[in-house]
Amino acid sequence: MKARSKLGSLFRLSLSLSLAMTLVTSERLLRSARAQEITSQQTQRPRRVAGTDQTTDQKKPTASSSDEVDEGDVVRVDTQLVSVPAVVTDSTGRPLSGLRPENFSLLEDGQPQTITNFGTTDAPFEIALLLDTSGSTREDVGLIRQAALSFINALRSGDRVGIVAFNQAQTVSDPMAVVEVLAPLTNDRAELTKAIGNLGSSNGTPYYDALVRVADSIFRAPVTDQVRRRAVVALTDGVDSASNSDFNSAKVKLSRAGIACYFIEVNTEDFVEDRLMKDCQDDGRLALSPRQLQRYREIFMPKAKAEELSNFCQMGQFERMSISRGLYNLARHEMDDLARVSGGRSFVASDLAAARAAFARVAADIGTLYSLGYYPTNKARDGKFRSIQLQVKGLKDKAEIRGRDGYYAPKQ
Secondary structure: OHHHHHHHHHHHHHHHHHHHHHHHHHHHHHHHHHHHHHHHHHHOOOOEEEOOOOOOOOOOOOOOOEEEOOOOOOOOOOOOOEEEEEEEEEOOOOEOOOOOHHHEEEEEOOEEOOEEEEEOOOOOEEEEEEEOOEHHHHHHHHHHHHHHHHHHHHOOOOOEEEEEEEEEEOOOOOOEEEEEEEEEEEOOHHHHHHHHHOOOOEOOOOHHHHHHHHHHHHOOOOOOOOOOEEEEEEEEOOOOOOOOOOHHHHHHHHHHOOOEEEEEEEOOHHHHHHHHOOOOOOOOOOOOOHHHHHHHHHHHOOOOOHHHHOOHHHOOHHHHHHHHHHHHHHHHHHHHHHHHHHOOOEEEEOOHHHHHHHHHHHHHHHOOOEEEEEOOOOOOOEOOEEEEEEEEOOOOOOEEEEEOOEEEOOEO
């Protein structure tokens, strides 16, 4: 009995030791598993984006300056700079110089914006010079050259100029009016003089295409922190006859590029009407192009059938004159509208001989432009129009400000 009792005691002791070792081993395994889980969570935690600007430096995230984003999210920072040209005048219309950023307040859609870039009236300028050498101006290319050279010589040495004009391209069927960039933006006066010497002429007027070319080619680089004031100066009657583009598309492109629009409106209406009245068999006659007739119908007679305004030679003189005057009035309205909404101006030249004086007035006005830049608080890329309101403050006497009234946001 004693032997059995002793063996029972040894068995119970062995069992207790075995259970104790099993518990220790299990606890160690559990701790190891928990440690691996914590390590895995630390290496796979969500990415963090610090601040609003992306840089090349790796920064450790902090709870106070970072927001967590899920894996796979796309983080996008929109840094579109909006440029606002503006002219400030006193009660007599005299331009005011020497203003500072604190003299301006700027709202977008009623919301205050911070002016981050400021160009004074001494800042360099970039100008696209658009010369219309079509239609009635073809015989006066010499006068256009003289007026353009006088304008360029009136600018400062640091200002850059690009030159755009029309020419006649030979196609398989009929000659076609095209837009030519005779010189990109440059301050090389010799290159600009040579470009003006190469001015051609055309039978048609791709005026809208030329405005689009100014935005897409001359000013293809976006506005940057290096402030340069931008403008297009167009010598034209504004009556388009050969463009693939339309006025609205040109207006949107110029607006997005932040370009102040100046027009020297040459009056060619009497010259054109006199030749529109001639018989279609007359060598000296002019005819309204199919695109002009289509545009007139779409704007002034939207309910008319296309065949009603398709054959120019079958139209009577009254109908021809009515269409011509409608197109000229439309052109003047479009030029004045572009000038107003962009912060530019329109000047009327009774003929090309008066264009030289008009160019001098444009050069004087451009020299008074300020350039204000800001990054919109509204980052939506929806293509919608955003209104801009400018005010002058901190001046003793009453002042008026002329600037662009808005812009079209970029599309996604």
